[in-house]
Amino acid sequence: MALRLPAAMRPLRTFGLVKPSAQQVRWLATPAHPVTRDSGPGTAMVFLNMGGPSTTDEVGDFLSRLFSDGDLIPLGRLQGYIGPLLSNRRTPKIQKQYAAIGGGSPIRKWSEHQCAEMCKILDKICPETAPHKPYVAFRYANPLTEDMYRQMLADGFGNGRGGRAVAFTQYPQYSCSTTGSSLNELWKWRQRLEGKAGPLEDGNDGTIKWSVIDRWPAHSGLVEAFAQNIEAKLQEYPAEKRDKVVLLFSAHSLPMTVVNRGDPYPAEVAATVHAVMQRLNNVNPYRLCWQSQVGPQPWLGPQTSSSVEDYIAKGQKDLLLIPIAFTSDHIETLYELDEEVIGESGHADTVKRVESLNGSPVFIQALADLAKSHLASGIACSTQMGLRCPGCKSERCAESKKFFASQQV
Numbered sequence: 216m217a218l219r220l221p222a223a224m225r226p227l228r229t230f231g232l233v234k235p236s237a238q239q240v241r242w243l244a245t246p247a248h249p250v251t252r253d254s255g256p257g258t259a260m261v262f263l264n265m266g267g268p269s270t271t272d273e274v275g276d277f278l279s280r281l282f283s284d285g286d287l288i289p290l291g292r293l294q295g296y297i298g299p300l301l302s303n304r305r306t307p308k309i310q311k312q313y314a315a316i317g318g319g320s321p322i323r324k325w326s327e328h329q330c331a332e333m334c335k336i337l338d339k340i341c342p343e344t345a346p347h348k349p350y351v352a353f354r355y356a357n358p359l360t361e362d363m364y365r366q367m368l369a370d371g372f373g374n375g376r377g378g379r380a381v382a383f384t385q386y387p388q389y390s391c392s393t394t395g396s397s398l399n400e401l402w403k404w405r406q407r408l409e410g411k412a413g414p415l416e417d418g419n420d421g422t423i424k425w426s427v428i429d430r431w432p433a434h435s436g437l438v439e440a441f442a443q444n445i446e447a448k449l450q451e452y453p454a455e456k457r458d459k460v461v462l463l464f465s466a467h468s469l470p471m472t473v474v475n476r477g478d479p480y481p482a483e484v485a486a487t488v489h490a491v492m493q494r495l496n497n498v499n500p501y502r503l504c505w506q507s508q509v510g511p512q513p514w515l516g517p518q519t520s521s522s523v524e525d526y527i528a529k530g531q532k533d534l535l536l537i538p539i540a541f542t543s544d545h546i547e548t549l550y551e552l553d554e555e556v557i558g559e560s561g562h563a564d565t566v567k568r569v570e571s572l573n574g575s576p577v578f579i580q581a582l583a584d585l586a587k588s589h590l591a592s593g594i595a596c597s598t599q600m601g602l603r604c605p606g607c608k609s610e611r612c613a614e615s616k617k618f619f620a621s622q623q624v
């Protein structure tokens with residue numbers, strides 16, 4: 216006699232004549248294709264960053280968006296007037312710099328690669344939230360936050376169907392002018408594009424559930440990836456000089472108005488430097504300096520370029536520059552450090568730069584580990600994200616922080 220399986224375990228006929236029961240569907244789906252709570256679209260992993268022009272023709276639009284961002288360059292009521300003037304004036308000079316580094320910023324290429332590779336790892340190590348779908352949302356260049364949001368909706372997130380998304384900042388250290396600006400932009404498009412479509416069965420409101428990885432300055436995988444790149448570059452110095460090479464960590468500077476407002480970035484950059492030095496057993500002497508100051512107002516120092524000149528003048532010519540606040544190459548590494556600081560130092564044989572993290576497999580694994588712990592944590596964002604700067608007067612900050620901190624994931 217043939218063994219008769221219980222109804223829920225009977226194989227499905229797939230000829231379209233028999234409608235499977237909900238129980239059969241669950242039974243079939245579970246082992247082979249782990250699904251999310253409501254068999255929805257999976258988990259969107261959204262990399263946030265500033266972006267850069269991929270071609271010299273995009274420089275004008277990139278700078279124009281950058282100078283109209285009141286979270287980065289607050290010009291008050293004159294923003295719409297002065298912003299375009301400043302960006303137009305700056306465009307030819309910056310176009311030449313992008314031309315000199317190969318015709319554009321590699322940030323899009325690296326961001327898309329890092330995000331896609333991280334999602335492949337997550338699908339394996341985090342099946343409960345699979346499939347993980349990679350998205351990149353730039354603040355000033357394509358793909359813009361608005362385009363990414365529309366794409367997510369077209370891919371089946373939100374629009375009454377819910378779904379989970381993680382906004383993963385690619386600035387390891389939080390500044391209100393960088394990650395803060397990207398989150399304010401994300402919140403703006405969320406308000407504009409996502410209507411409330413009425414409650415789903417499980418009581419959620421049908422909009423995307425957002426959570427945020429808002430900072431990760433001392434994550435062990437990030438520290439390991441930086442340390443390995445530093446060790447590799449130190450090998451290029453003669454063995455007898457290696458331990459005396461001065462490590463010059465270099466981060467994008469901030470205007471002193473932003474520092475004095477209470478921005479968390481300087482302290483978080485210092486935390487990364489400290490953790491990397493600990494991992495390297497504090498063998499080499501080091502300093503943290505700051506680059507890419509723009510315009511006449513006071514910026515946080517010491518400047519990277521003058522620090523290199525001053526050390527050389529003091530007789531210290533073995534200097535290793537380490538970009539510590541960005542995870543891929545960009546104009547500030549390829550042009551400002553390589554062409555200007557090193558190129559003009561007169562000592563390009565002893566003043567060197569550590570490779571950016573770019574496609575480092577150690578770094579991509581770190582991104583996946585970080586995302587896995589976040590997905591499992593049930594936390595909407597860090598405790599730090601809920602606190603505004605003591606000097607913050609921005610309603611945008613207040614509203615977007617309230618929104619992200621109140622998400623139930």
Ligand SMILES: C=CC1=C(C)c2cc3[nH]c(cc4nc(cc5[nH]c(cc1n2)c(C)c5CCC(=O)O)C(CCC(=O)O)=C4C)c(C)c3C=C
Nearest residue numbers: 266267287309320322390392393467469470509540545546
């Ligand atoms: C952690 C990194 C960065 C911080 C902090 C940051 C703050 C900041 N930047 C400006 C003004 C400009 N930045 C520009 C380019 C640029 N900035 C960063 C990173 C940080 N900026 C990067 C990686 C890049 C280059 C992008 C690429 O090539 O892919 C520019 C445009 C270039 C130029 O005109 O020199 C401006 C302007 C301010 C005012 C600021 C803090 C408030």
Ligand code: FES
Nearest residue numbers: 391603604607612
């Ligand atoms: S400026 Fe820092 S929270 Fe608004």
Ligand SMILES: [Fe+2]
Nearest residue numbers: 265467468507
């Ligand atoms: Fe910048």
